[in-house]
Amino acid sequence: xxxxxxxxxxxxxxxxxxxxxxxxxxxxxxxxxxxxxxxxxxxxxxxxxxxxxxxxxxxxxxxxxxxxxxxxxxxxxxxxxxxxxxxxxxxxxxxxxxxxxxxxxxxxxxxxxxxxxxxxxxxxxxxxxxxxxxxxxxxxxxxxxxxxxxxxxxxxxxxxxxxxxxxxxxxxxxxxxxxxxxxxxxxxxxxxxxxxxxxxxxxxxxxxxxxxxxxxxxxxxxxxxxxxxxxxxxxxxxxxxxxxxxxxxxxxxxxxxxxxxxxxxxxxxxxxxxxxxxxxxxxxxxxxxxxxxxxxxxxxxxxxxxxxxxxxxxxxxxxxxxxxxxxxxxxxxxxxxxxxxxxxxxxxxxxxxxxxxxxxxxxxxxxxxxxxxxxxxxxxxxxxxxxxxxxxxxxxxxxxxxxxxxxxxxxxxxxxxxxxxxxx
Amino acid sequence: xxxxxxxxxxxxxxxxxxxxxxxxxxxxxxxxxxxxxxxxxxxxxxxxxxxxxxxxxxxxxxxxxxxxxxxxxxxxxxxxxxxxxxxxxxxxxxxxxxxxxxxxxxxxxxxxxxxxxxxxxxxxxxxxxxxxxxxxxx
Numbered sequence: 001x002x003x004x005x006x007x008x009x010x011x012x013x014x015x016x017x018x019x020x021x022x023x024x025x026x027x028x029x030x031x032x033x034x035x036x037x038x039x040x041x042x043x044x045x046x047x048x049x050x051x052x053x054x055x056x057x058x059x060x061x062x063x064x065x066x067x068x069x070x071x072x073x074x075x076x077x078x079x080x081x082x083x084x085x086x087x088x089x090x091x092x093x094x095x096x097x098x099x100x101x102x103x104x105x106x107x108x109x110x111x112x113x114x115x116x117x118x119x120x121x122x123x124x125x126x127x128x129x130x131x132x133x134x135x136x137x138x139x140x141x142x143x144x145x146x147x148x149x150x151x152x153x154x155x156x157x158x159x160x161x162x163x164x165x166x167x168x169x170x171x172x173x174x175x176x177x178x179x180x181x182x183x184x185x186x187x188x189x190x191x192x193x194x195x196x197x198x199x200x201x202x203x204x205x206x207x208x209x210x211x212x213x214x215x216x217x218x219x220x221x222x223x224x225x226x227x228x229x230x231x232x233x234x235x236x237x238x239x240x241x242x243x244x245x246x247x248x249x250x251x252x253x254x255x256x257x258x259x260x261x262x263x264x265x266x267x268x269x270x271x272x273x274x275x276x277x278x279x280x281x282x283x284x285x286x287x288x289x290x291x292x293x294x295x296x297x298x299x300x301x302x303x304x305x306x307x308x309x310x311x312x313x314x315x316x317x318x319x320x321x322x323x324x325x326x327x328x329x330x331x332x333x334x335x336x337x338x339x340x341x342x343x344x345x346x347x348x349x350x351x352x353x354x355x356x357x358x359x360x361x362x363x364x365x366x367x368x369x370x371x372x373x374x375x376x377x378x379x380x381x382x383x384x385x386x387x388x389x390x391x392x393x394x395x396x397x398x399x400x401x402x403x404x405x406x407x408x409x410x411x412x413x414x415x416x417x418x419x420x421x422x423x424x
Numbered sequence: 425x426x427x428x429x430x431x432x433x434x435x436x437x438x439x440x441x442x443x444x445x446x447x448x449x450x451x452x453x454x455x456x457x458x459x460x461x462x463x464x465x466x467x468x469x470x471x472x473x474x475x476x477x478x479x480x481x482x483x484x485x486x487x488x489x490x491x492x493x494x495x496x497x498x499x500x501x502x503x504x505x506x507x508x509x510x511x512x513x514x515x516x517x518x519x520x521x522x523x524x525x526x527x528x529x530x531x532x533x534x535x536x537x538x539x540x541x542x543x544x545x546x547x548x549x550x551x552x553x554x555x556x557x558x559x560x561x562x
Contacts, residue, residue, distance in 0.1 A: 008493045011453040013549060015489075018457055020545040022464060024538055030467045030478035033524050034460055037486040037517040046551070084505075108505065141509060143493065 001051060001149045009045070009144040012038045045142030053080040054109065058090070058132035058153040067126045067162045070099060073119040075134065082109035083138035083147070088117060091133040095125040095159070104135075125246070126161035126254060128300040130154040160296055161251070163259040164405040169267070170412055172230035173351040174324035180229025181267040188226030195223040231272070231285050231322045232264045235345075236299070237331035237338035238277030242359030249332040253357045254299055256330055256405050261295050272320055273298055276313070276341055282320045313341050321345070327352045332359045339385050346392045354389055355408050358400035393419070429469070433462030440492060449496050456489050479521030483514040 019035020022028070054077055061072030075090060089104035099120040109115060121131070132154035138147040175184040183192045196212055199219030212220040234257050241250045257273070264271045265287060272285035273295045283291075283298055313321070321327070327350045331338050346352045366375035389396045395415040397408035436458030443451035463485075467475050475481075490510050 007449040007452075011449075011456075011493075012489070014453050015456055015460070017545045017549045019460060020541060022460075024541045024545070026464060026468060028464060028467050029525060030475045030481075031460070031464055033478040033521040034463065034482040034485060036520055036524055037482055037513070038489070040516075040520065041486070041513065143497070 045144035079109040084141040172326035175228035190224040231325035235329040239335035242362040
């Protein structure tokens with residue numbers, strides 16, 4: 001607690017002293033009367049001044065909320081020695097906007113009083129925040145002294161990005177060995193019809209195709225495609241971002257990543273997460289709700305860190321990228337290192353898909369002849385990168401301001417169907 | 425010399441107004457000092473005994489100073505409580521002022537009393553300067 005005099009103390013003391021001296025010099029008792037209230041007020045203020053003793057605690061109603069929702073912070077003030085006027089400022093990041101209630105708040109705390117203040121905070125952007133740094137400024141009834149203190153009771157608040165609406169997900173080219181929701185190429189227990197074959201001892205009667213058996217005069221059974229799960233790795237490019245004000249290419253990329261992770265996990269796939277950028281970050285593939293929270297928590301710490309150093313994807317543990325995994329890359333295609341890493345993965349046999357989070361809406365309009373030339377060259381370079389992907393057999397879908405993630409995914413599905421037909 | 429009184433008083437009012445408009449607290453003390461100086465000139469030039477309206481002038485100046493500092497603090501809340509305190513202070517000022525005037529009218533003065541007055545004023549300034557120094561509270 002730090003004590004400091006307010007400007008009022010100096011002003012009143014000065015006026016009182018000036019008035020008293022002037023009264024003495026001019027022999028005017030009226031000036032004593034005029035100066036007296038200032039002197040008495042100052043004297044009483046100094047005599048009755050006491051240091052407040054206020055304890056505080058900060059709690060969060062919910063430490064995990066969705067972007068756009070409201071979080072509730074409960075500030076509990078416990079005054080052993082109160083103060084006439086207490087200003088309570090809860091330090092909140094700018095992404096959390098106080099709703100309705102003012103911040104700071106002014107209250108009066110009597111001795112021994114306990115007060116609870118509720119702050120509703122609208123979470124305007126995803127991220128991991130710490131809420132709970134409090135600044136208290138206390139003034140006595142005379143307003144001559146100001147006691148200030150800073151209390152740190154920060155609690156973590158995680159704001160998860162909202163999900164994009166997606167109707168269908170991309171089907172991986174290869175499935176894994178565990179049961180799941182994808183129709184595998186292999187035959188086995190399942191629902192989807194695969195083929196007919198003659199009955200052999202041990203076959204279950206329920207698999208007998210009676211119509212085919214009647215036509216051929218011997219028993220034939222149906223074969224089915226097995227239903228297996230897949231390994232999906234979300235590849236997030238955080239080398240660079242295009243930003244204009246609060247808008248950035250990283251935000252939609254993260255929203256898309258959360259959507260895809262949640263949806264793939266819901267259909268029993270194993271999902272992993274890789275962030276390549278100034279900092280290389282990864283999570284081994286896993287399943288279940290715990291994996292969802294693990295990945296989303298890792299995503300919240302994702303930020304664009306400018307770095308010229310780049311460790312190859314070899315730096316990642318081998319299990320991060322399991323064989324036959326579908327690698328879904330979300331990239332603004334602003335850095336060649338991410339493109340090289342994806343081409344490297346494709347060369348190693350991974351099923352790579354690129355969703356380009358278009359930065360075009362965030363790029364300022366080119367001005368002047370040189371500006372326009374630079375803009376054209378930049379766009380041509382992006383086209384060239386896309387061409388390299390396509391030549392390597394990597395589908396690229398652009399997700400911009402005029403399209404949705406669902407459209408981009410559908411575009412990739414169409415490309416893959418077309419490519420399959422062409423191969424056939 | 426009513427022009428002098430009006431001029432000094434008006435200068436004080438202008439200073440206070442400027443302090444409020446531009447939110448400059450350091451301009452307030454000179455402003456109120458100038459208003460007080462205007463009143464001092466008026467009292468010095470008037471004929472007759474002690475000005476019986478002095479307690480009310482003091483209460484008015486004090487209330488104006490409190491409201492000005494309140495306004496510059498720019499904070500909301502606890503308005504009713506603060507207004508009550510202000511009205512109480514104004515009444516107390518008028519009462520104490522009247523009491524002081526009565527004492528002053530009956531007192532004969534002298535060098536000892538004047539020396540005590542100077543000492544009191546200087547002590548007040550020194551005490552305030554010492555107390556106003558920022559320091560951590562144990």
